[in-house]
């Protein structure tokens with residue numbers, strides 16, 4: 001159930017992401033070039049008349065605004081496109097790791113668990129042997145560090 005949905009998402013993300021990224025980059029380049037490169041219609045101080053200068057200035061700032069808008073929008077599109085493509089590409093990788101790593105992790109966890117179980121069993125068995133000792137006189141199970149049997153009171 002999950003797989004077809006997942007690959008559909010992946011395909012959709014790439015189908016949207018790649019054109020977005022490409023268009024964004026193109027817009028950024030066009031915007032940057034038109035912003036940075038001198039335009040023949042740029043206002044020229046001392047050459048243009050006052051009216052001409054202000055008219056050209058208006059057109060120039062409008063051009064610059066457009067370039068900046070294009071640059072900004074292109075950058076925004078490229079970032080979103082990049083994120084979409086990146087997500088569509090990294091997801092299968094993490095999925096791959098998740099599925100490929102799982103058995104290894106399970107085996108590791110199992111062996112650690114078994115090791116703990118074994119050492120735990122070993123420990124408790126040893127603890128029984130160490131702590132409990134049979135009184136040689138009455139057979140009462142007394143802790144080993146006790147000097148006298150708590151039942152019969154004789155020295156162990």
Ligand SMILES: [Zn+2]
Pocket residue numbers: 135136137138139140149150151152153154
């Ligand atoms: Zn005893």
